[in-house]
Amino acid sequence: MGSHRDKPAPASRRARAQLRPEAHAAPRRGGKARLLGRVGVLAALTGITVVLPVSQSALASAGIPLAFATHVALPSTVDALTAVPPSQQAPASLLSAAGATTSFGALSVQRVSRSLERSVLPGCDGVRRPATKNGELPADSLCTLFDGHTQMRADAAVALANLNEAYVAKFGSDMCLASGYRTLAQQYVVKAEKGGLAVTPGTSNHGWGLAVDFCSRETSGARWAWLKENGPLYGFQNPSWAQYGGGGPHEPWHWEFVKGVEEDGSWYG
Numbered sequence: 001m002g003s004h005r006d007k008p009a010p011a012s013r014r015a016r017a018q019l020r021p022e023a024h025a026a027p028r029r030g031g032k033a034r035l036l037g038r039v040g041v042l043a044a045l046t047g048i049t050v051v052l053p054v055s056q057s058a059l060a061s062a063g064i065p066l067a068f069a070t071h072v073a074l075p076s077t078v079d080a081l082t083a084v085p086p087s088q089q090a091p092a093s094l095l096s097a098a099g100a101t102t103s104f105g106a107l108s109v110q111r112v113s114r115s116l117e118r119s120v121l122p123g124c125d126g127v128r129r130p131a132t133k134n135g136e137l138p139a140d141s142l143c144t145l146f147d148g149h150t151q152m153r154a155d156a157a158v159a160l161a162n163l164n165e166a167y168v169a170k171f172g173s174d175m176c177l178a179s180g181y182r183t184l185a186q187q188y189v190v191k192a193e194k195g196g197l198a199v200t201p202g203t204s205n206h207g208w209g210l211a212v213d214f215c216s217r218e219t220s221g222a223r224w225a226w227l228k229e230n231g232p233l234y235g236f237q238n239p240s241w242a243q244y245g246g247g248g249p250h251e252p253w254h255w256e257f258v259k260g261v262e263e264d265g266s267w268y269g
């Protein structure tokens with residue numbers, strides 16, 4: 001009998017639970033973790049349902065099959081926002097011609113083209129008009145040269161302007177001009193001043209707009225050497241009669257447009 005009194009009574013379920021509270025705490029934590037996991041999965045699924053239709057729509061508008069979408073690297077947001085639409089790019093033919101890859105390069109090409117197309121003597125077409133009367137050339141057959149006042153026949157003027165551009169590239173300034181076309185009245189004035197050194201009025205190549213007199217600075221030193229070498233390349237020549245011992249007055253400053261003289265001018269004057 002005494003042995004049965006000393007044996008402890010079995011603990012109830014509630015008592016056992018109180019003695020081991022951690023036995024119920026673990027399941028509660030596991031349930032919370034599972035709940036958070038489910039929320040994360042739902043959020044991920046929600047993100048996929050938002051992004052995927054947009055991506056599919058963009059791919060479809062670009063003509064890319066959906067089956068190919070998993071292998072396509074989509075552009076980043078920065079790339080997409082900074083991309084230049086094809087309509088704003090320069091024509092491929094223009095870019096390839098200049099080796100340019102930007103609209104700035106295309107603009108540079110256009111500027112160069114306009115520079116090449118400009119007239120060497122603005123306002124002068126360089127067209128030779130029929131000869132009329134010496135010293136009485138119509139205004140439309142003459143062109144004003146780069147000094148702003150000296151005139152020559154249009155074709156001669158353009159040729160001299162081309163020579164002047166080469167001269168500027170060499171010496172950094174325009175050629176200095178003393179005289180060009182002379183009216184009949186001006187020829188009479190020159191004759192009165194120079195006497196036998198001047199030809200008979202109405203016969204001078206100045207009166208045909210085919211002769212030019214340079215300033216004295218062009219007839220010595222490096223400038224004179226350059227002029228003798230390059231003048232003939234542009235159609236101008238110091239005539240033989242004007243050279244030293246040439247049979248006429250020594251006039252190194254007097255140069256003539258050879259082609260015009262052969263067609264319409266005089267060999268002396």
